[in-house]
Amino acid sequence: PAQVWGLAVSDVVQRPALQRTLDARGWAPGGVGPSAEEAARRYEEFAELLIEAAPREQRVRRLSDAVATTSRRLRTLEQRVAPSLAAQIVSVRRDLDERAREERLRLQRLAARRRSR
Numbered sequence: 001p002a003q004v005w006g007l008a009v010s011d012v013v014q015r016p017a018l019q020r021t022l023d024a025r026g027w028a029p030g031g032v033g034p035s036a037e038e039a040a041r042r043y044e045e046f047a048e049l050l051i052e053a054a055p056r057e058q059r060v061r062r063l064s065d066a067v068a069t070t071s072r073r074l075r076t077l078e079q080r081v082a083p084s085l086a087a088q089i090v091s092v093r094r095d096l097d098e099r100a101r102e103e104r105l106r107l108q109r110l111a112a113r114r115r116s117r
Helices: 034-116
Strands: 002-004 007-010
Touching: 007 034
Parallel strands: none
Antiparallel strands: 002 007
């Protein structure tokens, strides 16, 4: 199957011809009026157009479903994961700043001890 944006899509490769003759429809010549024959011909043309359009419609629907799923995932990331990660970043920065202050204080004490000796 072909792929569009990573989604497998199918096409109608072979289909029977829908437009038929009077004989194939089972009508006797002259037994049906010209308007009924014209209506049947137009109906068969319309059915062929529908069959040709069906794979495209299926593609659009599948792409629409994929976009909707991706949008839901993106909203989840934006509303749940991103704030959680932001809070973790703040926490890690705070811890690193505290460690840096403690290290600076430790080095100052060490330098003061060396000077006092």
